[in-house]
Amino acid sequence: MKTDQASPNGFVDFKQVKASVTMLQILERYQLVETLRQNGDRLSGPCPIHKGKNPTAFRVSISKNCFNCFGSCARGGNVIDFVSLMEGVGFREAALLLQQWFLDPSSDGGPARSKKAVRKPNRAKKPEPSPSTAPTSVSEEPIAEAGPNPPLTFELKTLKTDHPYLFQRGLEPETIEHFGLGLCSRGMLRGYIAIPIHNREGELVAYAGRWPGDPPEGNARYKLPKGFRKxxxxxxxxxxxxxxxxxxxxxxxxxxxxxxxxxxxxxxxxxxxxxxxxxxxxxxxxxxxxxxxxxxxxxxxxxxxxxxxxxxxxxxxxxxxxxxxxxxxxxxxxxxxxxxxxxxxx
Ligand SMILES: [Zn+2]
The missing domain is CATH 3.40.1360.10 (Dna Topoisomerase Vi A Subunit; Chain: A, domain 2)
Known part of the structure; x- marks a missing residue:
């Protein structure tokens, strides 16, 4: 049986590794921080796993301490998954490496790739849900992307909540009320069932419209406001x-x-x-x-x-x-x- 040099007993505490090592430390060790851009809690850059060119395919959430690739490898996961993919080793071996690199004070830093990481073997802190944990070397410049959907400045107050279509779809009055549904008689959604859409914070950002039944020619089954990004x-x-x-x-x-x-x-x-x-x-x-x-x-x-x-x-x-x-x-x-x-x- 192969004995691991850095961890003679081969003991690895997955939970402790996941809780103590941050994605940022690992990115620093692989000298990838310079390839990433920061936008709030999110870092993005080309994917180092499949070595893609798309400049935003690889995303890291600092607070969640995880990564995802939206490009061809489509990999994602936690710190151990990342090292496992980068090193081409199994999950357990990857955890042992992390333990050796960041958590074992007697270690010389192992097969170091970054001088920086050897210099500061970082007794890792738990990531905080704040962009301030990001290293200063990460660009502060935000990724060019459309802003969030702005909250609506109005509310449709006179929706007809007893339209037969809603009952036809099997909805009970309580459900209709809970979701705030009803037939709209005015404006862009005239003749449509209005469906309020909220953002994660619970702010109303749009009304979707559903034509009650099969729409007449020229009418879409579903309508969304112009400029709204679902x-x-x-x-x-x-x-x-x-x-x-x-x-x-x-x-x-x-x-x-x-x-x-x-x-x-x-x-x-x-x-x-x-x-x-x-x-x-x-x-x-x-x-x-x-x-x-x-x-x-x-x-x-x-x-x-x-x-x-x-x-x-x-x-x-x-x-x-x-x-x-x-x-x-x-x-x-x-x-x-x-x-x-x-x-x-x-
Ligand atoms: Zn990838």
């Missing part, structure tokens, strides 16, 4: 985050899937408003949920939904993700009856 929001996240931390977060595609599950008691549920997850949506989740949290994906039973769930499962590498499949004959979650829903998750 890729920056996760529908119902602000409410879901108020639920118990150890309850799994259920992610669905559409608004009505979310309404249906909520009504059946699956209240910690959010909708991506599509079957893909944008970088912003992924970061919303990584910044909002503890690493290792349980997530359940319940997507449509079609090609896009099945494929989408698999891609998202890979994107959510730092979480415990389960893909839940719909029973045969059911195309999307909002077709499930309240009785079928607990069975689907069993």
């Amino acid at each position: 890729s920056q929001e996760i529908f119902n996240l602000h409410r879901a985050l108020e639920e118990e931390e150890d309850t799994p977060l259920v992610i669905v595609e559409g608004f009505f899937d979310c309404f249906t599950l909520w009504q059946a008691g699956i209240t910690k549920c959010v909708a991506l408003m599509g079957c893909t997850m944008s970088e912003d949506q992924l970061f919303l989740l990584t910044e909002s949920l503890p690493v290792g949290s349980s997530i359940e994906l319940l997507f449509d039973n079609d090609e896009a939904g099945i494929h989408g769930a698999e891609v998202i499962r890979a994107q959510l590498g730092e979480f415990a993700v389960r893909v839940v499949t719909l029973p045969e004959g059911i195309r999307q979650p909002d077709e499930l009856s309240s009785d079928q829903i607990p069975d689907a998750f069993a």
Whole structure:
């Protein structure tokens, strides 16, 4: 049996390594800090794992102490995962390396790549959810990207909450009220069911419109305000985050899937408003949920939904993700009856 030089007993405390070593220390050791740009809690740069060229494909959340690649390798995870991928070694070996590099005071720094890291073998602090933990060598210049969706300065107050379409879709008055739904009789959404969309902080940022039934020619089934970027929001996240931390977060595609599950008691549920997850949506989740949290994906039973769930499962590498499949004959979650829903998750 191979004996590890740095750790003769081969003992490694994964939990301690994860809690004590920061992504920043590791990036410094690999001399990658200079390749990254900082925007608040987020660092981004080209992916050092697959050595891609996209200047923002690789993202690090300082407070969550994790990384994700949005490029071709699509890897993600914690500090140990990162070293495992960089060194091409297993998880345990990677943890031993980290222990040796950062936590073992008798170590000479191991196979050092960065003089800096040897000079300061850093008795790592736990990362704080503050950009001030970032090293000064990281550029303060923000990544060029569109700003957040601004909160609306108005609220639609006269929505008709008893439109037959809502009942047709199986929604109960309590659900309609909880989500603030109703038929809009004026303005851009005239004739549409208005669906309020909030940001993570609970500020109203848009109303989506759903035509009640099949839309007449020239009318879209769904309408979103011009300039609104749905890729920056996760529908119902602000409410879901108020639920118990150890309850799994259920992610669905559409608004009505979310309404249906909520009504059946699956209240910690959010909708991506599509079957893909944008970088912003992924970061919303990584910044909002503890690493290792349980997530359940319940997507449509079609090609896009099945494929989408698999891609998202890979994107959510730092979480415990389960893909839940719909029973045969059911195309999307909002077709499930309240009785079928607990069975689907069993
Ligand atoms: Zn990559």
